[in-house]
Amino acid sequence: xxxxxxxxxxxxxxxxxxxxxxxxxxxxxxxxxxxxxxxxxxxxxxxxxxxxxxxxxxxxxxxxxxxxxxxxxxxxxxxxxxxxxxxxxxxxxxxxxxxxxxxxxxxxxxxxxxxxxxxxxxxxxxxxxxxxxxxxxxxxxxxxxxxxxxxxxxxxxxxxxxxxxxxxxxxxxxxxxxxxxxxxxxxxxxxxxxxxxxxxxxxxxxxxxxxxxxxxxxxxxxxxxxxxxxxxxxxxxxxxxxxxxxxxxxxxxxxxxxxxxxxxxxxxxxxxxxxxxxxxxxxxxxxxxxxxxxxxxxxxxxxxxxxxxxxxxxxxxxxxxxxxxxxxxxxxxxxxxxxxxxxxxxxxxxxxxxxxxxxxxxxxxxxxxxxxxxxxxxxxxxxxxxxxxxxxxxxxxx
Ligand code: SAH
Numbered sequence: 001x002x003x004x005x006x007x008x009x010x011x012x013x014x015x016x017x018x019x020x021x022x023x024x025x026x027x028x029x030x031x032x033x034x035x036x037x038x039x040x041x042x043x044x045x046x047x048x049x050x051x052x053x054x055x056x057x058x059x060x061x062x063x064x065x066x067x068x069x070x071x072x073x074x075x076x077x078x079x080x081x082x083x084x085x086x087x088x089x090x091x092x093x094x095x096x097x098x099x100x101x102x103x104x105x106x107x108x109x110x111x112x113x114x115x116x117x118x119x120x121x122x123x124x125x126x127x128x129x130x131x132x133x134x135x136x137x138x139x140x141x142x143x144x145x146x147x148x149x150x151x152x153x154x155x156x157x158x159x160x161x162x163x164x165x166x167x168x169x170x171x172x173x174x175x176x177x178x179x180x181x182x183x184x185x186x187x188x189x190x191x192x193x194x195x196x197x198x199x200x201x202x203x204x205x206x207x208x209x210x211x212x213x214x215x216x217x218x219x220x221x222x223x224x225x226x227x228x229x230x231x232x233x234x235x236x237x238x239x240x241x242x243x244x245x246x247x248x249x250x251x252x253x254x255x256x257x258x259x260x261x262x263x264x265x266x267x268x269x270x271x272x273x274x275x276x277x278x279x280x281x282x283x284x285x286x287x288x289x290x291x292x293x294x295x296x297x298x299x300x301x302x303x304x305x306x307x308x309x310x311x312x313x314x315x316x317x318x319x320x321x322x323x324x325x326x327x328x329x330x331x332x333x334x335x336x337x338x339x340x341x342x343x344x345x346x347x348x349x350x351x352x353x354x355x356x357x358x359x360x361x362x363x364x365x366x367x368x369x370x371x372x373x374x375x376x377x378x379x380x381x382x383x384x385x386x387x388x389x390x391x392x393x394x395x396x397x398x
Contacts, residue, residue, distance in 0.1 A: 006044040006059060006067055007032040013048035016069055019381030021109050023057070023067035035061035040167065041132035043078045057114075058133025063166050068114035068133060083137070083144035086112045091148060094120075094375055102187050104207045104375040105149075110385045111377070116141065119203040121186050121195075123152040126203045127175070132166045142175050153177035155197040157204070172198045189214070191241055193232050193263050199255060201231060208372040208388050209300065209338070213238045215368055215392055216296075219334050220244040223295035226287075226328065228280045233260040233273070235298045235336075240269040244296075247273040250283050284324035296334040297325045300390075305341035314344055319352035326360055329395050338370065338390035346389040353393065361398045368392040 008016075012027035023046060028035060038044065038059040046054045046069055055072040076082050090111045094103045106118035108130075115131030125145055129135045138156070145154055154176035163170060183194040186205045195204040213235055221243035227236035230249035240247050247269075249260050260275035276283065280301065299321055305314030322337055329335060339349050350366070357364040370390030372378070379385040 003043050003045050003056065004038065005033060005047045005053075006038070006057075007047050008049060008054075010049040013052075013054055015381075016046070016054050019379070021057075021069040021114050021379075021382065022065045023069070025061075025064055025066040028066060035059070035066060041134075041136035043133075045074060058131070058136070060132040060166050063132070068109075068131065070112065070114060070133075078137070080140040080144050080147075083113065083140055084147055087118075087144055087148040093377075097374055100187055102207070104373075107376045108385070109382050110379040117203060118145065119205065119207065120149070120151075121184055121197075121204070123150075124184055124197070125149060125151040125154040125176075126157050126197045127154060128157045128160060128203055129168070130160055130162050130166070132168060135166075135168055138175070146176060151176065153180065157197060157202075160202070188234070189238060189241065191237055191267050193234065193237070194259055194266065195232055196255070196259070201253075201256075206231065206234060206300075208340070208376045209234060211373040212336075212338075212370040212390060215336075215370075216244075217242045219392070220296055224293070225296045225298070226250070226294040226325075227298045227300075228284070228325070229299065229301045230260060230275070231256050231300075233263050233275065235300060236260070236273055236275075237263060237267055237269060239296070239298075240273050241267070245272065248294075249273065249275045250278055250280060251275070252277065252279050281321065281324065284321075284328060287328045288324065292328055293330045294328055294333065295330050296336065297329050298336040299325050300336075300338045303341040303344075304339070305343040308343045311343055311348075314341060315348050315352060318344065318349055319356055322353045323356035323359060326356060326362060326395050331397050333395050334367075335364075335393045335395050336370075336390065337393070338388065340388050342384055342387040344389075349389060350391060353391065357395060363396045363398050365394040365396065366391055367394055 007029040009029045038061045040060045042059050044059050046057050053074050055069050057067050057069040059067045105120045115134035117128040119126045156175045157172050159170040186193045197204050216239050220239045225239040225244045225247045227249045230236050230251045233249050236247045236249040257275045257277040264273045304317045372388035
């Protein structure tokens, strides 16, 4: 295969051989292979200091993670047929897991395609690249998706802030197919949600929480439920479907609240579910002052800890939020609390809840641990692939 070699320094192949896929810029033997000799996204062979190839990957000389391994050995070029193969392997698992074609089809590194996310909404695909290497492969990805899925549309939702770390522009556009006038629909557990592949959050829907929302079945019948940071109403409408007597969804985004209103209508829950546009912290304080009480409170906020150095500040925000959530809970209530911040450890989130509970003279019981669903598989060698954590807790008087 005619691709340039990226040589590692002595000993710097250990992590890759143990299963990881990333090369950091200080691990490269820049005497033998200066990073300035590579273009952003260029395909390379990753080779150890004894000239033994590890595999094929791609480079970004301007990024701290300066290369990612895509394929072990040198047999397979980084081309359409490799992507087709990876897509088929990923698809086989999703088809076993889910009865309908609504899921995350590709979860980056964990599915052997570092820097690529692909979500499936029936015959519509929403994809995102987060590295220069994957950005350069857009045509091959489009062709591979066309071959394996034959979608009606493929959208590129390339506006994630992490792209700036690879000097990539922010945009969202249609990569395949014709624009359609009807809204994009996601189906989950018998419900339908309208979402927006261009203007929506992330790639449109939070598939990572789907399995976690299943736990509502046992908790909400005849109960009053508060769904904070509700986005399109995923948790709230699932609660209504499981028989909640009343559900209040709260989100700061007007487009999200408008979409919740349409989703309430679409699923026939107008008598039981309402949507409020408000800042979560402000609204929880208002509810507390009004002495409102809920049987179940769901806290599913955006990531408060985006970088490691924000942990100290972030943990205080999670603790405050959870305390506010508990203050609007009935005496024997259920708190469902989540964090999608990779940098926020599970134990720190639980400590915050426990400290908040003690501060309010309440007792917490942990019923379930939550994690991202199996269409977001965790790569055991890459800690960063495990990001979503949550708890279902019973909060009692002390
Ligand atoms: N619970 C959702 C996902 C939440 S994503 C689901 O299961 O699909 C985070 C949401 O929080 C976004 O919709 C965003 O608009 C909203 N948000 C961000 N900051 C907020 C704030 N301070 N108050 C209320 N909502 C906020």
